[in-house]
Amino acid sequence: MDTSKILIVDDNPEIREIIEILLKGEGFETFQAKDGLTALNQLKKQDFDLIILDIMMPGMNGYQTCIEIRKNSNAPILFLSARTKDSDKTLGFSSGGDDYLAKPFSYNELINRTKALLRRYHVYKGKTEILEPSKAISYHGLTIDEQTEQVTKDGVTIDLTNTEYRMLVLLIKHCGQVFSAEHLYESIWEEPYYYGANNTVMVHMRNLRRKIEENPNQPEIIKTVWGKGYRCD
Numbered sequence: 001m002d003t004s005k006i007l008i009v010d011d012n013p014e015i016r017e018i019i020e021i022l023l024k025g026e027g028f029e030t031f032q033a034k035d036g037l038t039a040l041n042q043l044k045k046q047d048f049d050l051i052i053l054d055i056m057m058p059g060m061n062g063y064q065t066c067i068e069i070r071k072n073s074n075a076p077i078l079f080l081s082a083r084t085k086d087s088d089k090t091l092g093f094s095s096g097g098d099d100y101l102a103k104p105f106s107y108n109e110l111i112n113r114t115k116a117l118l119r120r121y122h123v124y125k126g127k128t129e130i131l132e133p134s135k136a137i138s139y140h141g142l143t144i145d146e147q148t149e150q151v152t153k154d155g156v157t158i159d160l161t162n163t164e165y166r167m168l169v170l171l172i173k174h175c176g177q178v179f180s181a182e183h184l185y186e187s188i189w190e191e192p193y194y195y196g197a198n199n200t201v202m203v204h205m206r207n208l209r210r211k212i213e214e215n216p217n218q219p220e221i222i223k224t225v226w227g228k229g230y231r232c233d
Helices: 013-025 036-045 062-069 086-094 107-124 162-173 181-188 197-212
Strands: 005-009 029-033 050-054 077-081 099-102 137-139 142-145 150-153 156-158 223-225 229-231
Touching (some): 005 013, 013 107, 036 062, 050 107, 077 107, 086 197, 099 107, 107 162, 137 162, 181 197
Parallel strands (some): 005 029, 005 050, 050 077, 077 099
Antiparallel strands (some): 137 142, 142 150, 150 156
């Protein structure tokens, strides 16, 4: 049984109950929040392994809530929304979300996305595998400790999400290799590439560059190979 803690944030009590029933059936421990403010208050009291977050809520919407969550937590965030335009998804990823599931969704879709996000997060946090002792990786002023998952630049800690961390390590460990958006997506998200995934990669890359580059508009660490993808030299 999986004892991962999942926070369900939605202003519709029926949707919260449905999601809770589905997740509890898989062995997850679930908690509910009726709006963004309630969710933030719960996050002050305990940590969660995953947050399922509705976008259209009264008061603080999902995007705003996500931005606030990211100030203190790197737990994966799965957005739920009936809004499925690419611009909506891009805004969700820009806010700090990790995945996006359109309403209405199937039982299998919800469970598969949930398990994939939790698997990556647990590995990132060292909860499901013990890493062998390894030397820190140094690159362009960055220092990456693979055991603690800590990234510093010139001695200052950089707070990355698990997706950003995995993307950075993959590229640095394969310096000189060009990774297409498709290759990056399938390596990091561990699922088949789909139409629109290119936007997902671009937004996460933009967020990562904002944190590690001196000038994100002229990146020196992760460079764009036009028409092909991304690489570290």
